[in-house]
Amino acid sequence: xxxxxxxxxxxxPPRTWPRVLLVLGRVILGAIFIIAAYTKLHFNGGxxxxxxxxxxxxxxxxYNLLPVWAVELLARVLPWFELAxxxxxxxxxxxxxxxIIASALLLVFIAAMTRAYxxxxxxxxxxxxxxxxxxxxxLIRDSSMLVLALAVTIGAFLIKKHRVVVxx
Amino acid sequence: xxxxxxxxxxxxxxxxxxATISTVSARxxxxxxxxxxxxxxxxxxxxxxxxxxxxxxxxxxxxxxxxFQCPACRNFFETTVKQLIDxxxxxxxxxxxxxxFPLEMHPYSRQAARLANAAAELGQFGTVxxxxxxxxxxxxxxxxxxxxxxxxxPAAQMKKxxxxxxxxxxxxxxxxxxxxxxxxxxxxxxxxxxxxxxxxKTEALPGGGVDYKLLRNYLDYLLRx
Numbered sequence: 001x002x003x004x005x006x007x008x009x010x011x012x013p014p015r016t017w018p019r020v021l022l023v024l025g026r027v028i029l030g031a032i033f034i035i036a037a038y039t040k041l042h043f044n045g046g047x048x049x050x051x052x053x054x055x056x057x058x059x060x061x062x063y064n065l066l067p068v069w070a071v072e073l074l075a076r077v078l079p080w081f082e083l084a085x086x087x088x089x090x091x092x093x094x095x096x097x098x099x100i101i102a103s104a105l106l107l108v109f110i111a112a113m114t115r116a117y118x119x120x121x122x123x124x125x126x127x128x129x130x131x132x133x134x135x136x137x138x139l140i141r142d143s144s145m146l147v148l149a150l151a152v153t154i155g156a157f158l159i160k161k162h163r164v165v166v167x168x
Numbered sequence: 169x170x171x172x173x174x175x176x177x178x179x180x181x182x183x184x185x186x187a188t189i190s191t192v193s194a195r196x197x198x199x200x201x202x203x204x205x206x207x208x209x210x211x212x213x214x215x216x217x218x219x220x221x222x223x224x225x226x227x228x229x230x231x232x233x234x235x236f237q238c239p240a241c242r243n244f245f246e247t248t249v250k251q252l253i254d255x256x257x258x259x260x261x262x263x264x265x266x267x268x269f270p271l272e273m274h275p276y277s278r279q280a281a282r283l284a285n286a287a288a289e290l291g292q293f294g295t296v297x298x299x300x301x302x303x304x305x306x307x308x309x310x311x312x313x314x315x316x317x318x319x320x321x322p323a324a325q326m327k328k329x330x331x332x333x334x335x336x337x338x339x340x341x342x343x344x345x346x347x348x349x350x351x352x353x354x355x356x357x358x359x360x361x362x363x364x365x366x367x368x369k370t371e372a373l374p375g376g377g378v379d380y381k382l383l384r385n386y387l388d389y390l391l392r393x
Contacts, residue, residue: 044371054386061382068381122240122358123376130374133358145180 022155023092029102031146032091037083039129052079059126063116071108089152096160099153106146219266222257223290231265233351233361236281236300237274237308244360244377245301251380256387266297268347270357276311277386278344283313285340286333287321296321296329299343 041052043056048055057075060066066074085105088098109127116134125134129143215223232249234241246291249264256262268285270277280300287296299320300313307316314326321329333340351361354372361371364386 012218050349051386051389054382055371055374056385058378058382061379062374062376071382072385122375126374131372133375 002163012110018096018155018159022095022152022159025148025152025155026092026095026099029145029152030086030091032145033082033086033102035058035086036128037079037086040079040082043129043131055130059124059130062121062123063112064121065112093121095156096153099149099156103146103149103153106142106149110142110146113142120123218291219268219285219293220264221253221294222263223260224263226257226260226263227366228256228387229263229265229365230262231267231363231365233269233347233356233363235269235271235274235277235359236284236297237277237304238271238359239284239304240358240377241360242301242304245297248378248380248383249374252383255384257361261391262387266293267351268344269351269361270344270348271359274308276307276313278309280307280313281319281344282333282337282340283329285343286329286336289336289340290328290332292321292329343352364390367393 040056041048043055053072053075056079057071060075061068061071061096080103085098085102088094089102113125117136117139121134123134124130125132125138127138132138217346230252232244234245251263253264257264266284270281284293284296284300287293296317299317300307302320303316307313314330318326354361354363358375360377361375362378364371364373367390373386
């Protein structure tokens with residue numbers, strides 16, 4: 001029974017639109033992460049490669065979630081992590097892992113933002129640059145990004161599974 | 169073949185995306201440098217000496233756009249500015265400028281700003297600023313500012329401030345408006361908004377106040393440059 005399914009799938013013309021959608025999704029998601037990294041390194045009209053972490057750290061700290069040492073560490077690492085994640089997503093290398101990590105990262109961001117919003121903290125989002133106020137719009141935007149990240153992750157797993165079935 | 173082709177498409181799209189981002193960033197940079205907020209400034213606009221603390225020749229200048237009735241401003245003053253004054257302003261490392269930015273949502277903030285400006289002209293800005301923030305909860309509820317700060321500012325001094333304010337109301341209002349205009353030009357939309365000028369360059373810190381330890385690290389970094 002299983003063999004006949006494999007034979008019929010291998011004979012059917014390959015569907016390209018799921019792959020095209022996946023490429024489109026991961027490129028958009030990757031570009032968003034690269035832009036997020038870029039706005040943390042380039043602001044106030046110039047590059048801040050030597051001191052970006054002070055500014056970003058101040059934005060992270062306003063969430064009142066982490067001790068200062070963790071804020072400083074996160075502020076140093078996160079922009080480069082976002083940049084690397086964006087590149088990996090666009091190139092499509094290790095897509096399933098990149099998708100999972102992107103989804104998890106966005107989930108953490110949204111949780112922190114929702115908490116701050118519920119607590120009534122009037123703070124900067126820190127998502128794209130240092131001067132964007134946290135509010136319903138930033139929550140909706142990040143939630144949309146999470147939906148996209150989940151779609152890319154699920155798509156990457158389904159296409160991989162399809163490939164395995166066809167090749168066997 | 170297929171995965172290889174998709175990877176190539178991915179690579180191509182990455183290059184296109186990167187080129188687009190670079191172009192957009194270059195354009196944004198060009199636009200930003202034409203705005204007063206982003207323009208590296210050699211010195212802050214129209215520093216009001218009466219509302220400033222420290223030495224004008226200090227290597228770092230910090231301008232804080234504040235509203236006396238804003239709770240975030242009080243928090244910033246209590247947790248950061250007081251320590252900043254002791255550790256950086258008094259030793260001559262930072263020149264601290266207060267800029268009035270009364271928000272429309274706070275009914276008594278202009279009244280408080282007028283009082284602080286009158287006190288500034290009489291050399292009492294530090295005392296009144298501290299008193300206004302320390303008693304913000306009291307006068308924010310009923311607008312009785314003088315009553316609230318009476319424990320800190322002696323009656324005789326308060327009378328002088330009141331008299332000065334009555335005699336120079338137009339000038340005081342103009343001084344507040346001047347600060348507000350500077351803020352509007354810099355796209356200030358909330359208080360406190362903090363600008364740090366060092367080595368001929370002005371940087372806007374994330375709005376809403378800054379933790380003292382993080383600010384200290386940044387100032388130390390600037391002083392090391």
